[in-house]
Amino acid sequence: MADESAETRILAAIRNVPAGCVASYGEIARRAGLPRRARLVARVLAHNQDPGLPWHRVLRSDGRIAFRPGSRGFREQGARLRREGVAVENGRVRLAAAADDLDALLWAPPAAAPGAKRR
C-alpha cells in the first residue's frame, strides 16, 4: 500500500493546521509533499469521515469556502470557522482578521501579509 502514505500525509498536514488558522488545498498538498495535488486533498476530504479532522480549516486559494454556496457543507464550515474565531463573511474568509488575532498564522494572502508571501 504505497498510496496510503499520501492520504496519511494529507490528513497529517490538515491536522497540523492550528485552530483559528486556515490553509488552502494547494498549501495542504504542498505541506504534505504532494505539489499540484490540491484536488487529491479535496477528494480525500470528501471521502474521509473523521470527527477529529479539522476539515473546516481547508479553503480555496482565494480564501473562500470550496463548497457550493448555500449547501450544507458551506454553512457547516462557515459556522465551524466562526466558532474558532475566524471571520467569515458571505462564504469568504478574512485572513487579515485571523492574522491580526493570531500573530502566528499558517497562511495569509499577499494583501494581508506581504512579508509572509512565498511561492
Next chain:
DNA sequence: AGTATGACTCATC
C-alpha cells in the same frame, strides 16, 4: 482506452 467530473489553481479580461 477515452470521456466526464470534481470540497482545485492560475492567468487573463
Next chain:
DNA sequence: AGATGAGCCATAC
C-alpha cells in the same frame, strides 16, 4: 471582485 478558459490529478463509467 467576478467571470472565463486552460491546466492538472485521480476516480468513475
